[in-house]
Amino acid sequence: MFSDRDEFKLAFLKRLEMMSGKGFQETNPNDHFMALGHMVREHISMDWINSNEQYRISKNKQVYYLSIEFLLGKVLVQNLLNLGIYDVVKEGLSDLGIPLEELEEMEPDAGLGNGGLGRLAACFMDSLASLQLPGHGCGIRYRHGLFEQKIVDGYQVELPEHWLKNGHVWEVRKNDLAVEIPFWGRVESHFRDGRLTFSHLDAEYVTAIPYDVPVAGYKNGTVNTLRLWSAEASPYPAGRDILKYKRETEAITEFLYPDDAHDEGKILRLKQQYFLVSASLSAIIKQYIDRKGVINDFADHVCIHINDTHPVLAIPELMRILIDRFSLSWEEAWDITSKTICYTNHTTLSEALEKWPVHLFKPLLPRIFMIVEEINERFCKELWEAYPGDWERIERMAIISHSQIKMAHLAIAGSFSVNGVAHLHTEILKEREMNDFHQFYPFKFNNKTNGITHRRWLLKANPELSSLISNAIGDQWIHHPDELERLSGFLNDGAFLQQLDMIKQKRKEQFAKRIWEKQQIAIDPTSIFDVHIKRLHAYKRQLLNILHIMHLYNRIQDDRSFKFYPRTFIFGAKASPGYYYAKKIIKLIHTVADKISRDPVARECIQIIFTENYRVSLAEEIIPAADISEQISTASKEASGTGNMKLMMNGAVTVGTMDGANVEIYEKVGTNGIFIFGLTAEEVLRYQQQGGYHSAEYYHHHEEIKRVVDQLVDGFLPDGAEEFLPIFDSLVDGNDQYFVLRDFASYAAIQEKAGEVYQKRDEWLSMSLKNIAYSGYFSSDRTIGQYAEEIWGIHPVPNFLAK
């Protein structure tokens, strides 16, 4: 469509004038973004239509990835790269005096996710398309994504986010594919033609409208679809207050829920989950039937992946469709369902495992509840046969117990595959958290270590480093990220390491410039950039980091000759609005930052930057500038982590615990490629099971620990006594559930070591390069390849019709 830059310029100018109704001189960056966005979407259209056609006519199995979150971020530049038109567009725009970066700024982040789980789904979409796999995403088009974070006086303030305010250039609304979703009402059963049938009566219907977003593979003509559903009032509301009905209906897809510890029992969240599942399954069944499928062969042609338990109602919903619509017997329907659904678990934290009270669930979804009850009864009967008399075990494993529906139990019982997201995590699932289930269904459990798309996190986010790599080893790594390993041939190449150093330095300067512009803080780009970016949770231990910074401050106070290589500690984190403790930690980081910035000696070597409103696009700026990657969760608690992989791929060296995928990073880079500290998962779990950890002992017996902990409340920090008492209490009286004090000394020691190695430039750079070289394994292309082969049984479908 625009094969050379002059052609592009002409088309762009024409489109710009047509869309904006202004002469070129009058147009603004947003006009430019909208015009380019529409052009690119049109550019994708033919391949999109052809990919869909290819999938429709092929006999290949299709996979549907159901996820309550897709954290896409910005997509313009990724699309330009994947379509192979980046250079033409960038140069063409530049001729017109428009920097592409300015235009990218105009695109809002699609922030339809909280963190790792949602971003993983987005990375998977990129890999599916780039591997030409028939994989389709199904999610929710929230009108407001994750809140916008403002920091006011050191406190987090949440503002509603408005990513759709100028319209969304990438989506296509498909009115003709709308479906109706029933809620409430009652179920009547009838005996017809010798079988029991069920009708859902007096239901209140909500219309689900699909908005399709194209996902272009990397230079391969494949364009897959991410379908996001939006709730609207049905045209046929049954005799009630129309305005109230409209409001209640639209509320279903109004907001993304934060991963809040206190959201249990929120009926709107349950509505969202069923809405996603029911709409997606309607569309999946329709596509399958259109491909002239026979319903009995469904499981051979369709795979439905549920990303965590949020879409687990896909199990009873598919049962309902097969029984009530296709008149299959329970056994036939169960056979198909349990061969179609596969499930990924993303956390072992018990507070994050979903449970729904029956009294909320049953009236909202009466037919689905009946099916869940039946699944539970049959499941318990099977358990009884396997473990006669073992009531305790059966009660532990039941899907419904104590009037609660346990969504993870339903997921395991109704799917053919259950996977964890890193080796350690899967082992913990098998041996501990889900041990009963693993004993009963050993064949269902498997591991799929997470990955990230190297096309966004290296090629797009770090073009300078990407060029250096391509100059050294050619550009095949973009198709086969394992090839990055060839960089290991440069580990002792001084000239190459120099170039690596310069690129990192340049990105640090760029980031420093940004911080100056946005936060009016001057940071030293020659200092070590020590980066801790992720959701704020107690188990991720941002607290350990900030307490350690307080300890460094104390050392500087005590000994003015204490030599410490200057460091900039960079934090980025959002706390769930209802997560009181996490918000206290944000305030603590700011309070300490303020204290240090007022000390003329300390501020020479310690700076703390809290980047406001951490999100995908900000991550893309921070990660290429990072020297140190903080991955310091309490061992056993972080299922995988994916920020660890992004930072590694950009040459940051990890300071981390043996947790999640850190363990596998350690296995790749070896002892000399990573700074490991702290308790192991086994030790943490042993303490938790058998006791034996008394945080008060660490507090009382280690002078420097006692000092920083006391400083939380003794007037060292302004308002400390009122502000930070809950943190103090959690550490001392609450016995420090996340072993912050237990790991403190080990953390301080490894941080000191990291600082020393950083100063041995060649050693450090070699370490950094080693991380890049061994990061290919953590590409989501590898992960998705394994899902495709080992779980889904799907194969590439090249788009032969591609233009």
Ligand code: 26V
């Ligand atoms: C939710 C909650 C809610 C209650 C408070 C505690 C808590 C802790 C964690 C979560 C998140 C659960 C699901 C999730 O996002 N898991 C993340 O999934 C990533 C992708 O697999 C993985 O890399 C992260 O380690 C994992 O935390």
